[in-house]
Amino acid sequence: MKHFYKAILVGLMSVLFVQCGKSKYDIAKGKIGQLTTKTTVQDFDKIFENDSVVKVLSEGAKGNSYFQEDDKYLIYEKGGKHLLTIVPKEQLDSTSTIKSVEVFDDRFKTKSGLNINSTFEEINANNKIDKVETSFTSATLFIDELNATVTIDKEDLGLKEFSTQKVSLEQIPDLAKIKSFTVWFN
Template structure:
């Protein structure tokens, strides 16, 4: 009697395990991969990958356009309910067969194997990744992480530095609790 009851429980547990593993891959960040997007994914593939989500396209006007300030096409991925997940830029503008140049992460469910996501602090980033270099801009410090081919920007306000100053920033100057401003994975 007990053996008959245990088989359905094992089948249900195994099914839940398979579903949870496939769901984890949907939000996993690796070098050359964000969720189901890889280095070979084209812009037209996005409609299949995000068939249950909304894709908003902000297309540049190319060489004939009037908007000189918008250089790149932008594809915003929103989940149902309106939460922004990703901003995707193609390598070639106005080309549906183009592969991806970069993906900016906006949702904390997207994370690396070590657990780094958009809400991670500098101490978590530094402990789990090799920061290859730091470049300073007028308003932020950009961390380059070659293991992921990613950049993480930290606002200068988080560093206690004046904005609009390009003074060099070192790892030692960044407070452990500093939060990231942006997290971009590059596909080049």
């Protein structure tokens, strides 16, 4: 019986250590820190109670704009450092869940170490890049295992901006820097 209680105690301690080891800066598929696929807009104030939440709200379906803008929630640390920009799935709806989160702070990182300051070499060595799409000004890398996109400026690729030239993984220099890092919650 004594061994039984010891085993339970060890098990409980292990769970506590695992829970404590999870950082508020972890990124995984469908998760950034305390944000998950189930998080709603109304949860932001509680989750970021020690930070500043700046709301940039659209006009929704009633607006005059032909192109409807997304609501954005910009999260700033006290002191002014931009941490995240969160876009909800539904505009002007406090019960909406998250569509995407753009990461601005290098403390947010994946298990493999991917963060906003990673180079292409680090991204390519530690993550499977499933697809590359090219726009006029950048190349976007799709990382399906995280449901994330990483954008690299064409200038960092040694290509002219505003060209329609396709980019392959082999063309991207190892030291190319990330322009944006977005995790999608769909």
